Amino acid sequence: MKTAYLLLSLPLILLTLSCGNKDKDGKKDDVVTSKGILVTDFAPYKDNTNTTINTVSLEENVLSMNVSYSGGCEEHEFTLLGSKMISKSLPPQRGITLYHQNNNDSCRELITEDLAFDISDFAYGEKEIVLILKDWKEGISYTLK
Numbered sequence: 001m002k003t004a005y006l007l008l009s010l011p012l013i014l015l016t017l018s019c020g021n022k023d024k025d026g027k028k029d030d031v032v033t034s035k036g037i038l039v040t041d042f043a044p045y046k047d048n049t050n051t052t053i054n055t056v057s058l059e060e061n062v063l064s065m066n067v068s069y070s071g072g073c074e075e076h077e078f079t080l081l082g083s084k085m086i087s088k089s090l091p092p093q094r095g096i097t098l099y100h101q102n103n104n105d106s107c108r109e110l111i112t113e114d115l116a117f118d119i120s121d122f123a124y125g126e127k128e129i130v131l132i133l134k135d136w137k138e139g140i141s142y143t144l145k
Contacts, residue, residue, distance in 0.1 A: 033116040036080040042097060045081060049102040053136050060145040061120040072109030077101045080117040092124050097134040120144060
């Protein structure tokens with residue numbers, strides 16, 4: 001009888017201990033690619049949730065980031081925003097920012113997630129442009145592929 005009880009309760013215990021689509025390191029296992037959006041003003045996006053950008057890489061027209069943030073109870077949404085204005089430097093520069101909406105998630109688990117964005121709309125024709133990502137230490141040299 002105790003064995004039957006244990007066998008019936010084991011799946012419930014495992015289900016309770018599992019956490020969404022994250023693996024055992026607290027990382028989500030899927031990468032969503034969305035399109036970067038050009039905006040005239042970043043002010044409407046001032047309610048940005050704190051996010052740590054761990055790594056950034058560029059391959060062809062896809063900007064990939066590994067980010068960390070606090071959460072775990074609600075779905076978080078990320079949008080890569082680029083300024084429509086370009087500085088008159090050589091090469092030209094465009095400011096970009098990662099907008100993070102946490103949907104009122106009050107949980108405090110440290111989540112690490114990989115993000116990918118199609119940044120082809122951030123190009124400067126077929127010439128080189130440097131993307132200046134807010135809260136990232138260096139410019140990102142980009143030419144449309």
